[in-house]
Amino acid sequence: MKSGNLIIALLIILIIGIGALGYSMMSLYNEMQKEINNLNSTILNLNNKTQITYNEKLSELANKIGSLENSINNFNSSVNTQILSLQQQINSLETQSQFPVTLIDATNTSVTITSYPERIVSLDPATTEILLSINATNQLVGVDNDSFYYLPPQYENELWKLYNEGKIINIGSTYSEPNIELILSAKPDLVIGTYQWSFSAVAQELKNYGIPTVLLPSYNSLSDLYNAIIMAGRSTGNIKNAVNLVESMSANISYFRYLINNISPQNVSYLLWINPTYVAGGNTFQNDMFILSGNNNVFSNISGWPIISPEELLQANPSIIIIDSNGGLINETTLISWLQSSIGNAYQNISAIKYNRVYTINGYYSDYLDEPGPMVIYGIKLLMMITHPSLFNLTTVPNNISPNTFPLNK
Template sequence: MRTTRLILSVASLFMLLLLAGTAGAAPMDGSERSVTVTDDSKKTVLIRGEPQRIVSLAPSNTEILYALGLDDRIVAVTERCDYPPATADKPKVGGFSTVNIEKVIAMEPDLIFAAPANTDEVIDRLRSLGMTVVILDPQTIDGVLHDIELTGRATGQEEQASTLIEELRTRIGTVAETAAGSPADRPSVAHIIWHDPLWVCGQGTFQNEVITIAGGTNAFGPVDGWSIVSLEEFITTNPDYILVSSGSGMDRDGYDAIYNYIITEPRLQRLDAVRNERVYVIDADIVSRGSPRIVDALEEVAGYLHPGTSGTVTPEAAGTVQSPGFGAITLIFALSAAVLLLQKR
């Protein structure tokens, strides 16, 4: 009799502990969750529940989503979304500026991350069909960090976003400290995205910010955005370093057209950067996209300007979050063992 009462007492205690542990827990599917965010178009967007079917309409958005560990929830991307390599296996919903609305709808998304280049017509159409659309359009490195935080809140990945932002800020700080502590003067740096005609970066671009934080001075800093300069103006400027874009759309069969032009054009052979072999190829996607990889570009450029001293810290993947209920399962086994021992008595 006493054994039976003890077993019942243990069972009751177990139920109380189990109820106490689950009473305040949010539903596993996040159905009770509701969050409001203000996207980069200044539009306030209400997101109900925790999105499980996400469509990304821009390469930079896709990179942020993957960096936050959301690959299992991404159901479609654009044809231009090529990083990380796992994007190759995702269904495609058209191009960056040629989104196929029918294909997007067919994916039944509960959240869409778009960009201005998708066009107002496409974005307005998706919203008119009841789709939840968040626009990301970072213009600076701080803007990238802000959009990582925004994406984390929109998807319920706040902790992962916070961890990623902290790691990126640490890496940025390391580069900035290295640049500040360098005894060398700030060299002039030109970044070219095309050579016929010569297109260079000016103020208000990611590339300008990368050059500046890395310890350089943009040779064409007074220029607004991306602009064409004459060959004569480029020669007169005579930058200490030249960065040329490669990557998607910039090379053909391993042939870096811009780099080849710079180092073979007779009129450029007297430039300091060419004579001192300081012409470097940098992946256009890494240095142009508003994604976490912009910090990779920052470290790469710092490595050119300050060889052997730039930060090389790479963010590690966010740790796996322990699923709710793990502690309860352990408790069940422990109490079951206690009951069996009592029964043997």
């Protein structure tokens, strides 16, 4: 009995001890959980503070970097501006050092240009094209009326822009002779024109006013054109640009020679007007263009731009006839009417007509063939595409040729 009571007492004490221990452990757990929560909160706060501090530092650093970049950019810009200014001064001094310049122009006249010309007047389209091509644009104060209408679009647009801004004036038509009073009103320190326009009287009159006038050789051959570009470069202080232009043209021509190396030449005639009918003969830059495009000029035996008869064209019997439309005034129909009125139906025996190889040149393509300026390079390519289309993988050539119907970028 006593033993049983003792066991019961011990069980009660054990149960009470276990309960007390469980309570203590629960309390300890709660305390530990509370400490853990506090620790997590502390760590979170610390992380937040650290992140805030990090972001602040990063933002501050980014601002400093941006400020440094601005300083560097401002410094570079300042240095670049100073370098550009110095380069311009060096170029100006280099240009000024080229003067005075004395040269012999196409009339065999000695012309002296005492200082860098800042006000230049051009007397004809070919000269204007050369001046624009050697970057003498900002020196121009006047050009002939025909330059506004007989040059490729890039040059016409530039001239009209200058004209509308009041930077250049129109000095009158090349064909009716430039207006001396208008030239004088532009206050030029240099006037440049092409010898073949018979500007000798104009040059002499301007000389009487103390204005140097240079007449360029441009019409008899491409060699004349090269000389004209170099002469214009020397006269205007743009000799480097002139030399670079001639070198570029020469490189293109070398390539054309390579293309035509193994082709059979066509017999070609170029008609500049019909009734009276003017053709491009020998000793002309256009004759050189025919040769460089891989062709023979059937009138190369006659110098200059002669007037021919229907009988002469029939006898020459070109395999290809090219007509300058002169702004749409003449075409193949004009040609046939002129021929038929003199030789009747015999005109049908001319190979170019018989095999439908008469081509009329329209738009600014005429400028490529008619003006002895740097754009003759495009004229040579145009002639090659018309007369030897297979070189450019062309199967047909339209009879009416214009920038729209026959693009040169093929």
